[in-house]
Amino acid sequence: MEILDGKKVSNDIKDEIASEVLKMKERGEKVPHLAAVLVGNDGASLTYVGSKVRACERIGFESTLVKMPSTTSEIELLTKIKELNQNEDIDGFIVQLPLPPQIDTQKVLLAVDPDKDVDGFHPMNFGKMALDMSTFIPATPFGILELLERYNVDTKGKHTVVIGRSHIVGRPMSILMGRKGWPGNSTVTLTHSHTKNITQIISQADIVISALGVPDFLKAEMVKDDAVVIDVGITRVTDDSNPKGYKIVGDVDFENVSKKASFITPVPGGVGPMTIAMLLKNTLLARERHRRDLK
Numbered sequence: 181m182e183i184l185d186g187k188k189v190s191n192d193i194k195d196e197i198a199s200e201v202l203k204m205k206e207r208g209e210k211v212p213h214l215a216a217v218l219v220g221n222d223g224a225s226l227t228y229v230g231s232k233v234r235a236c237e238r239i240g241f242e243s244t245l246v247k248m249p250s251t252t253s254e255i256e257l258l259t260k261i262k263e264l265n266q267n268e269d270i271d272g273f274i275v276q277l278p279l280p281p282q283i284d285t286q287k288v289l290l291a292v293d294p295d296k297d298v299d300g301f302h303p304m305n306f307g308k309m310a311l312d313m314s315t316f317i318p319a320t321p322f323g324i325l326e327l328l329e330r331y332n333v334d335t336k337g338k339h340t341v342v343i344g345r346s347h348i349v350g351r352p353m354s355i356l357m358g359r360k361g362w363p364g365n366s367t368v369t370l371t372h373s374h375t376k377n378i379t380q381i382i383s384q385a386d387i388v389i390s391a392l393g394v395p396d397f398l399k400a401e402m403v404k405d406d407a408v409v410i411d412v413g414i415t416r417v418t419d420d421s422n423p424k425g426y427k428i429v430g431d432v433d434f435e436n437v438s439k440k441a442s443f444i445t446p447v448p449g450g451v452g453p454m455t456i457a458m459l460l461k462n463t464l465l466a467r468e469r470h471r472r473d474l475k
């Protein structure tokens with residue numbers, strides 16, 4: 181069994197981006213600028229956005245954190261998005277999800293300028309992704325592809341089973357794994373809460389990507405020998421022995437599944453850190469495109 185070490189690979193990627201930023205500075209160019217909008221003060225969201233801003237600082241990006249109260253109206257958020265769309269200095273921005281219930285998430289995602297949509301959540305970018313056009317690929321699926329690539333995991337002709345059909349992980353992942361090229365050329369089954377005989381389907385998978393959010397869902401008995409197991413789950417559970425008072429657990433019973441798997445991602449230290457690295461990569465891409473457009 182080999183661990184797909186997202187912590188290490190994400191650090192490699194951040195180093196690569198940092199050296200690109202250095203070259204930009206040497207050429208006297210503007211460095212990439214990422215903005216993040218956080219509505220409300222959900223604990224997990226604060227942690228993630230904080231990690232994104234810290235990562236920007238580490239690699240030499242400019243970053244802006246826009247904090248708005250949980251009582252923010254849809255109009256107020258849409259106005260802020262318009263501002264960010266028009267702000268020439270900002271290359272890319274994200275609106276951290278989930279949003280409070282008074283705000284229609286679909287309206288918000290549609291309002292983001294597709295050229296600044298480094299999350300890849302705008303329908304235009306989602307469509308381009310499905311059609312193999314150059315675009316921003318959502319950071320979590322992008323991170324999983326990058327891990328598979330850097331560890332030379334063979335995906336051609338393999339049966340990939342994706343568990344969960346969320347718009348930000350499961351659905352795009354199912355599309356990406358079936359695309360031409362590598363990592364791709366996989367035969368994909370997208371499973372969800374209405375899937376019949378899900379355990380039987382999972383047992384046939386060469387590659388399992390679990391994006392469910394149910395701790396310990398995936399057990400060793402459910403996976404084939406030598407399966408590749410990607411754990412996208414990130415559930416916080418209380419843990420009094422941890423100074424933070426909680427720990428992060430994935431969907432996979434790592435201790436037992438790892439004995440059977442050929443490759444496996446840990447939680448923490450797997451897909452999570454990759455998500456942040458690929459958001460930065462998309463922001464670098466946005467900066468480069470933006471610069472070319474200005475010429």
Ligand SMILES: Nc1nc(=O)c2c([nH]1)NC[C@@H]1CN(c3ccc(C(=O)N[C@@H](CCC(=O)O)C(=O)O)cc3)C=[N+]21
Pocket residue numbers: 227228231274275276277278299319320414428447448449450451452453455456
């Ligand atoms: N517009 C938007 N874009 C997102 O990309 C987005 C979002 N909204 N909403 C929430 C999810 C979740 N997400 C994570 C990012 C990093 C870790 C991460 O770094 N996890 C660490 C642990 C971090 C911890 O200690 O909490 C790890 O797995 O090792 C996890 C999850 C991005 N998301």
